[in-house]
Ligand SMILES: O=C(O)CCC(=O)C(=O)O
């Protein structure tokens with residue numbers, strides 16, 4: 280498993296297995312700089328082309344297991360607030376169609392999982408994000424630790440801020456057309472929502488917006504909590520596949536029961552048990 284990850288990653292350009300080397304430190308500095316400047320770091324062809332093709336085959340083989348859910352969302356995933364003016368960003372709702380291929384589709388033989396499980400990969404992501412060993416853990420959720428976001432032709436993902444601080448994605452299949460990842464770097468910050476500028480982008484002002492297509496094998500580290508972003512509608516006949524690797528700041532973190540049911544259409548014992556632990560009982564509300 281470990282060897283598969285090492286063989287899949289272009290270690291000449293991205294020597295993430297040699298943490299003491301000069302080139303490792305240079306790579307780390309470069310990624311950190313990109314994150315500081317734009318909130319988004321992209322390592323093009325991080326996975327070599329043979330492995331990228333293998334990932335495409337692997338994901339196509341389990342795409343039928345994707346769970347689809349449809350809803351209307353605002354950029355903050357919050358409920359409508361009729362006390363605000365109609366033009367307020369929190370009242371801007373767009374249709375979101377979402378299909379996640381759950382993590383249990385990627386078992387012990389999965390190359391996508393092998394990359395996620397490779398310790399040098401986790402360490403590199405952790406250091407790039409400036410996290411310490413006691414504040415950075417793989418997500419402990421067998422349905423959600425490593426998943427694929429599958430966007431079918433006609434679908435997209437409207438403007439939003441992520442709930443989590445960062446998202447680590449791996450391009451697998453871009454789709455024929457569309458499916459562009461667009462983001463406005465650092466549109467909001469800890470100190471303010473910047474609603475005026477958010478409203479401008481929602482209204483079509485793309486002047487501060489950057490666009491990129493995540494090619495097969497490209498790795499992206501993105502600080503999605505502060506940068507408004509979307510995926511434009513996919514066109515053509517093939518779906519867009521992006522692997523999503525999840526991490527948490529505490530050990531043993533897994534999804535809440537309600538949210539897991541929304542995203543995957545089912546829950547596992549671990550979700551019920553952890554929630555019971557948190558709540559102290561297993562009674563229904
Ligand atoms: O598919 C992508 O490139 C990003 C999706 C995204 O923004 C998200 O899952 O929050």
Ligand SMILES: [Fe+2]
Pocket residue numbers: 439440441446503508
């Ligand atoms: Fe996002």
